[in-house]
Amino acid sequence: MFSRTFAYALRAMTYIAQESKEDQKVSLDELATSIQLSPHYLGKIMQELVRKGFLNSVKGPGGGFWLDKQRSDITIYQLLNAVDGDQIVNSCLMGRLKCNAKNPCPMHDEYLICRNRLIDLMKKTSIKKWNESIEL
Amino acid sequence: MFSRTFAYALRAMTYIAQESKEDQKVSLDELATSIQLSPHYLGKIMQELVRKGFLNSVKGPGGGFWLDKQRSDITIYQLLNAVDGDQIVNSCLMGRLKCNAKNPCPMHDEYLICRNRLIDLMKKTSIKKWNESIEL
DNA sequence: TTATTAAAAGAGTTGAATGTCTTTTATTAC
DNA sequence: GTAATAAAAGACATTCAACTCTTTTAATAA
Numbered sequence: 588m589f590s591r592t593f594a595y596a597l598r599a600m601t602y603i604a605q606e607s608k609e610d611q612k613v614s615l616d617e618l619a620t621s622i623q624l625s626p627h628y629l630g631k632i633m634q635e636l637v638r639k640g641f642l643n644s645v646k647g648p649g650g651g652f653w654l655d656k657q658r659s660d661i662t663i664y665q666l667l668n669a670v671d672g673d674q675i676v677n678s679c680l681m682g683r684l685k686c687n688a689k690n691p692c693p694m695h696d697e698y699l700i701c702r703n704r705l706i707d708l709m710k711k712t713s714i715k716k717w718n719e720s721i722e723l
Numbered sequence: 724m725f726s727r728t729f730a731y732a733l734r735a736m737t738y739i740a741q742e743s744k745e746d747q748k749v750s751l752d753e754l755a756t757s758i759q760l761s762p763h764y765l766g767k768i769m770q771e772l773v774r775k776g777f778l779n780s781v782k783g784p785g786g787g788f789w790l791d792k793q794r795s796d797i798t799i800y801q802l803l804n805a806v807d808g809d810q811i812v813n814s815c816l817m818g819r820l821k822c823n824a825k826n827p828c829p830m831h832d833e834y835l836i837c838r839n840r841l842i843d844l845m846k847k848t849s850i851k852k853w854n855e856s857i858e859l
Numbered sequence: 860t861t862a863t864t865a866a867a868a869g870a871g872t873t874g875a876a877t878g879t880c881t882t883t884t885a886t887t888a889c
Numbered sequence: 890g891t892a893a894t895a896a897a898a899g900a901c902a903t904t905c906a907a908c909t910c911t912t913t914t915a916a917t918a919a
Contacts, residue, residue, distance in 0.1 A: 701840055705816070708829070
């Protein structure tokens with residue numbers, strides 16, 4: 588439903604939120620090992636997340652990625668939108684070109700309800716909360 | 724969320740259910756024109772649907788595709804499964820490799836509920852019902 | 860039985876997402 | 890300032906769904 592890149596980004600944020608502080612950075616290699624992804628590809632994802640302000644990085648010896656305390660309040664919905672955009676959830680489940688309240692398909696209303704429930708929950712779930720809820 | 728092929732298959736079944744009888748078949752070209760898809764690609768999709776028993780076809784002059792009355796009772800869920808399989812709906816929304824009732828993610832329960840509501844409705848919606856509900 | 864029609868089959872192409880490899884840039888430690 | 894470290898950047902490769910084009914097979918009609 589969502590992209591793999593989003594899943595990787597979420598796993599990476601999860602790990603970094605747990606393991607990093609400003610004085611204890613996580614290197615790309617450590618991160619790549621922990622989430623089982625090639626460091627090259629993960630590098631691109633991380634680069635993009637840093638650029639968009641989801642976490643911090645510094646180059647050089649002792650460098651790496653880390654997450655400020657206050658940034659663990661960002662939600663998985665924000666992360667999803669940053670990585671995948673919002674086009675995914677804004678189309679007819681059945682692929683009808685024009686499906687709307689005036690001319691809905693039989694799935695339309697139910698899909699809207701479900702979609703909104705899931706989006707609401709994603710908007711309420713911060714990285715911090717996500718981490719508190721799951722066992723790795 | 725689902726494949727384009729499924730959307731095309733549904734549109735094709737919709738058109739054929741409306742326009743065909745055993746003595747009034749719909750040709751591939753007519754169908755392709757009506758749903759705005761290249762006849763070659765549509766041909767493959769139709770071929771597969773015929774092979775799987777969702778509708779009938781005959782070659783030659785006057786040939787084409789048609790849907791038996793009783794086959795309009797097949798559901799859009801059956802069509803989806805035939806085209807896309809069922810793997811789509813059976814994975815964690817957030818892409819966790821092992822997400823289950825014992826070790827769920829924060830989205831797990833809500834997603835299960837929504838997923839089941841949508842699947843139930845798809846199982847209840849026959850091609851016939853689908854056609855009665857929508858305006859083209 | 861031959862020409863025509865129309866689906867079936869198969870080979871090839873494209874584009875986007877995903878993934879790999881190499882080079883560059885920035886930072887630190889000495 | 891030089892060597893080492895580690896992220897950033899960019900070029901290249903792979904994969905898969907989606908799509909196109911060509912050939913074959915089956916059915917009909919005359």
